[in-house]
Amino acid sequence: MAQFIVRRLLQSIPTLIGASIIIFLIFALAPGDYVTRQFENPKMTPERMEQLRALYGLDKPLPERYVSWAGNMLRGEMGDSLMFKKPVISVINDFIWNSFLLGVAIMFFEWLIASIIGIYSAIRQYSVFDAIATLIIFMLYSLPSFFLGLLLLKIFAVDLRWFPVGGMITTGSNYTGWAHIMDVAKHMVLPVATLTLISVGGLSRYFRTNMLEVIKQDYIRTARAKGLKERTVIFKHALRNALLPLITLFTLEIPSLFAGAMITERIYNWPGIGKVVLQAIYVRDYPLFLGYTMLITVLTILANILADVLYGIADPRVRLK
């Protein structure tokens, strides 16, 4: 096991280097940098622009910039965000936890709802419930997140005024303790609902497919033949085995807890990392974008390794080599 983990970690080094080169090149080869973006106006002389470029380290040749950037990355220094005028790490730290809060809530509801719908659809395959659930799931799954977000915002915040239109706390309020928690929760309802509804479809299909696969197996027939209660058959014998492949899915979802949701956070003005990075793209603040992308890439690679390891632990038929 330890050998497997070490080997996978070593294998991921070239992947990481490749990803860093691609990400760096995408931004570096684009015409127009932070300086032209932020300071270009008729009064600005070319000399002053060059000075500013030197200040931000944008005047050196590409390979040199890559090597110095990658070296800093390895030491955990992501440089300074041009937009916030402070270290990228502290900017990410400021916003990522707001995204994490949303992410955890979404994950909780997504798995709860998907498991209920998926299992029930599988037990009652071809029932009216199954048919309606399938229809609704497909519709939700086919909605672009920004459209669903806008729709919920329009109906529940603008028209019905049940929930605030955006942000994380009521502007100008000084709630503390319980009142603060309730205030944040109220602001969370719509973004969480949007992203949960979007993602619940795919997951509940997985639950359904896996359950259907397991229910057909001989050991389920045996369990029923033994005269066990249907409840025991479904939840103890079938569900446990159906959950096995979902461990992988669950683990691969972990990076998304930290990645934030660019579009939804923007629509609801949620101060998360997704919204900030989207803004960083618009103003060409690439230290922030590069730092964020590399962080998510590393998390994705680690989650992949973790998924394989966990699957190997959970399923004794799988031998990790």
Place this chain on the structure above:
Amino acid sequence: MERPTPTLDYRKKNKKRGGTSLWQDAFRRFIRNKYAILGLVILTFMVLFAFIGPYFSPHQDVPDVTKANQPPSNEHWLGTDNLGRDVLLRLMLAGRISLTIGIAATLILLLIGVTLGSISGYYGGWLDVIIMRIADIIYAMPGLPILIVMGAIMSDLKIPPAHRIYYVMFILGIISWVGVARLVRSQILSLKEQEFMLATEVLGLKDSKKIIKHLFPNVLPTVIVAGTLGVASSIISESTLSFLGLGVVPPTPSWGYMLSAANNMIDFAKRPWLWIPPGVAIMLTVVAINFIGDALRDAFDPRQKI
């Protein structure tokens, strides 16, 4: 009452049993799937709506500021936009662009994915290592941020609006081939081990013949399913990019760009006819394609009952 003659009965039975090829079985399973038929109906409607619809519109797609921002009426069923253009007509014209981009982007991703996946699976060795490494790299990078950055770069390069749709197709295709390549590779790896491939070896067939005549037909069902679902996700990606103002830009209409009207607080709150119809159009199209793709997957699954 006449008793059916034995010959007729025999024929009937034979008819029922006929159609043993994978494709005939698949077709039979497909047309029996209610969701597939629903999907086909909706998709046909959307295609006719976008490509034939504009010819039936009494309006011209020209700005007329005197008629700006009218709510839905008898004359303008879905109202008019801020330049006084008929929203229903815009919706149809935008559909042409969004559907075309969705399909073209998918063809590009299939071309890249199937080619690289086949090479990787068939030849193995260092080619396989390199291709799969590149796939790993692209897979590990967050897709949406990269897509948005590429959109932003298009704006920096000052690509003329008329050319942007081609760039959008290519970007979507280049970003999303990995899944198909992995799928095709794993299929070919398992097909290679089967006896009919050994037979082609014994017969001394050329590589090109082995791949095109014997491997490809077996991979085709997978590719068709992946392609269908790929069109759905390409349409969503394009609309997201255009919604952010980084995909298809005016004067070319697209559903995503029409939705970006909602970025304006007044249009968003007071003029829902500007942004709800394109959203519904995207949803209907994508849901129809997903129904068809899902039904195709089931239809091609040999374990399913006929």
